Structures are given as C-alpha cells and as structure tokens.
C-alpha cells in the first residue's frame with residue numbers, strides 16, 4: 146500500500162503507542178514465568194511474533210480486552226512443533242534464539258527477507274561456546290537458524306557493537322540455566338539503554354542481573370515471577386515521529402500523551418529536538434509532551450545509544466538550517482534495512498543533500514525547500530514514518546511506497562495522522 150500526503154498543518158492530541166521493546170520482553174518474561182498478565186501491550190506485527198514464539202515454546206497467550214494473559218512454560222521451553230516464524234522482528238528472533246538454547250531438542254527460527262539478511266552470527270557463536278547447537282542453515286550467520294541445547298550456562302565473550310539484543314537474549318535465557326551466564330564484551334556496547342530496559346524488566350519479574358567490569362552476568366536457577374499485572378509504558382521511538390510532527394507542522398502545538406519516563410534511551414529525542422531549537426515541554430509526572438512549530442538549526446548527535454532515532458533525526462535535519470551530523474551510526478545499517486543509506490537516498494529524492502559515511506550521516510538542511518516526490522519505504526516502518534513526516538512540510542505531493550509496514554511498531558500511525566489533520570490517502 147502507498148501513502149499519499151500533501152503539506153499539512155497539524156493540531157490536537159495524540160497518544161503514544163505502548164513500547165515495543167517493553168512489550169517483547171514482558172510477554173517473553175511472562176513465558177519464562179509460570180504466567181503473568183501484561184497490561185496494554187503493543188499489539189503489532191512484531192510483538193505478535195513474540196506472542197507466537199511463546200506459544201511455540203509451550204505457553205499460551207489469551208486476550209483480555211487490551212491486556213494479554215500469558216500462561217508460561219516456567220523456565221522449561223518445549224521443543225516447538227513447527228518452525229518459529231519471527232516475521233520482520235529482530236527482537237523476537239534474537240530473544241527467542243536464547244529460549245531455543247534451553248530446549249532438549251532443536252528449534253528452527255526464520256523470518257521474512259529482511260530478517261533473513263540480518264546478523265545472528267555472534268549470538269550463534271556464543272550459544273555454541275556454551276555447549277549448545279546453533280547454526281545458520283546457509284552458514285552465513287543469518288536465518289534460517291537451527292538452535293538447541295540444553296545449555297547449562299557458563300562464560301562467553303561477544304562483540305557489543307552489532308546488536309545489544311544478543312546480550313538481552315543471553316540474560317533472559319541465562320536466568321533459567323543451572324549455572325547462569327557471564328557475558329564479556331569484546332567491543333564497546335552499542336544500543337546500551339536496551340540492556341537497561343532488559344535489566345529493569347527482569348528485576349520487575351524477580352530476576353537479578355549484574356553489570357560487571359567486562360559486561361553482564363546473570364545467576365542461574367532463578368525463577369521469573371510476577372504477581373501484579375505488568376503495565377507497558379509509551380514508546381519513545383514512536384513518540385519521535387509525533388514530536389517531529391509538532392515542531393515541523395503544528396503552529397498551535399501538538400499534545401503527546403503516554404510519555405512517561407522509563408529506561409528507554411530514545412527519550413533522548415526530547416533533548417535532541419530542544420538542542421535544535423524546538424519548542425518542546427515535557428511534563429514527566431503527567432507523561433505529556435507539548436511541541437510546536439519552531440525554526441530548527443542543525444546539530445551533531447551521536448546515535449550510539451539510540452539507533453532507532455536516526456531516520457527521525459535525518460528528517461528533522463532536512464528542515465533545520467545548516468548541517469545535522471549524525472554520528473556513531475554503523476549499527477543502524479543492520480536494521481530492517483540499511484537505514485543510513487535509505488534515508489540518504491530517499492531524502493535525496495526530496496531535494497535534500499546528504500553526505501554518507503560508514504559510521505555517519507550528515508544532512509545538509511535548509512538549503513532548499515523539501516520537494517514532494519515518490520519515495521520508497523524499504524519495507525521498513527521507521528523509514529516510512531520518517532518520510533511521511535517529511536512529506537508534511539514538502540512542497541507538493543509525496544507518495545511513500547510500502548507504507549503498510551507501520552504495522553510493525555505503530556499500527557495506528559495513519560489514523561493518528563488523519564486525526565491530527567494531515568488527510569493521508571491510502572493507495573492500494
């Protein structure tokens with residue numbers, strides 16, 4: 146499906162969707178437990194993949210209005226009866242590869258074209274070092290994967306600059322091993338706040354983890370337990386698009402609800418927009434952000450901790466006056482698509498000059514007006530949403546191709562655009 150948008154002025158209130166990262170972890174943690182209720186999880190293509198995986202390992206997930214009740218497999222996953230299809234979700238594949246390593250038999254994990262091109266090698270090597278079986282069927286470090294155990298735990302070293310999801314996977318599975326897992330990082334950890342989210346959530350499920358001089362450690366023989374329902378906070382990666390809509394296209398302001406503080410590194414978007422000169426106010430107690438149209442200037446931003454913000458910052462940089470230099474971005478190339486290159490190419494079609502290096506993207510903003518164009522969403526929800534935001538301030542009409550992929554993290558994105566006044570047209 147394509148999305149057609151014209152320049153628009155926005156106003157009103159939008160509610161942030163629930164956090165994708167917290168939802169994946171809460172559903173899987175409830176699976177590792179005897180069971181738990183997850184209140185207002187994100188219901189999206191990616192989180193449904195994690196729900197399916199939990200069921201494949203012997204859990205059940207039942208609907209209760211907006212909540213989901215999970216009957217868990219209590220630390221002892223079954224061997225799935227069928228292939229585990231992780232669809233487009235890197236988080237599902239990495240985290241449940243850890244689960245597969247606890248099983249007595251073999252699990253096959255696969256996904257869509259994009260997921261089958263993303264790196265899994267370091268996690269497979271770590272599981273093999275722990276005595277499990279972990280193979281890429283094509284021997285290229287990519288899915289389909291064949292993974293089995295049962296691992297008892299031990300000590301492993303792993304690079305920190307490919308995906309933090311490997312660390313999350315090992316910590317979550319490690320608690321259910323007999324000996325626990327000690328993880329030594331071979332290189333500096335990128336996307337580090339995602340491990341903070343994991344450790345915070347595990348603590349909320351009664352599982353202790355430690356940060357060590359070399360990395361992280363989780364003791365074995367721990368039980369996941371959660372008596373109270375677990376409530377998922379709002380998603381700051383999704384909030385980044387709403388915030389960008391506010392400072393680019395809302396002269397009378399936009400109100401964003403559901404913006405409660407949490408361990409999400411992507412809360413940094415508030416600071417980035419403020420540094421660019423954006424008129425933003427975040428009432429942390431109320432969980433409300435107000436943002437209004439402002440003249441923006443380019444800034445230098447590291448996305449070492451916040452890879453998912455790169456597409457949004459690139460769009461903001463396209464409108465801002467001067468250069469926006471986005472650094473520490475190599476790991477942003479390992480996502481649903483190479484997002485550094487995708488944003489450079491597609492903003493280029495809208496008349497924006499960029500300079501791309503392996504580890505950075507510089508957006509030369511403000512030199513000419515953004516021009517409406519037909520742009521490609523690369524089957525990637527974040528590219529689609531960032532280009533849709535750019536379209537709101539482009540001169541003329543923009544068509545974003547493959548826009549249905551917003552379903553991965555922000556299924557109501559088009560409705561929200563509509564309610565705020567953008568009148569998007571969906572073209573099948």
Ligand SMILES: O=C(O)C1=C[C@@H](OP(=O)(O)O)[C@@H](O)[C@H](O)C1
Nearest residue numbers: 166236308309310336339452453
């Ligand atoms: O653990 C998570 O929930 C995520 C970790 C990050 O990936 P990497 O750790 O691979 O950078 C992020 O990009 C992804 O959207 C979600």
Ligand SMILES: C=C(OP(=O)(O)O)C(=O)O
Nearest residue numbers: 233234235236453480481
């Ligand atoms: C990279 C992302 O997710 P995942 O790694 O789970 O596919 C994302 O949501 O931007």
